[in-house]
Amino acid sequence: MWREKKVNLIDQIPVLKEKLQVIDEGKASFLVIERKNPIEKIAIRFFKQPAFRKINLDVEGAFILKRLDGIKNVAELEVDFNEAFGNDDGMSLARLVRFLQIVDSYGWLKWKNKPQN
Template identity: 40%
Template sequence: MFNKKKERNLLELVPLLANHVELQMKDGGKGVLIVQRANWAERFSIRFLKQPAFRTIQMDEYGTYALSQMKDDATVTDLANAMSAHFGEDAEPVLPRLTKFIQILESQEWLIWKDE
């Protein structure tokens, strides 16, 4: 008999920034993601083509707030509730926006999910 892992939906998962990604706050409350360039092609370009070792990605106020709220136990639902409380109606539709943002972060491998 197979051991079935309990299926969880996205709203119950806990997103965290990957180890090679850091959020730095700038003046005005907006943040910048600092992403270490670590795969072999990037290391090659850093060494031989004198490319920078880090990429910087400017975040808007919503992305900055969502990333700053990614704590050890904050689920996607917690993040959505915090964004609604902080931004009010300006954040709506908060859940579709947040899930798309999380999908983008995950596709770039800038986000990990906390282990159960």
């Protein structure tokens, strides 16, 4: 019987998709997303809408998204997060995973497998 191999999310490497970037403007951080579907292109052209969407990020969200370098897996991101913000309640991994799931639900992430040694 054929079974699909289960993948451990902790070992996966999240990467922001191309043409997405995190920028800082003063004390605020934003995820910048190009508006490219046909309806948005009409709005850009005829209604003078901006060509990019700027999603306001909190400090923790910006911290995580800036570290999606294609090298660090979720476990390593959690270590970085704990060093910067602490883990007093023991829930940092759960919050990190939930944040990544939300970002992924918008189609903004790619996932790579951790290389086997």
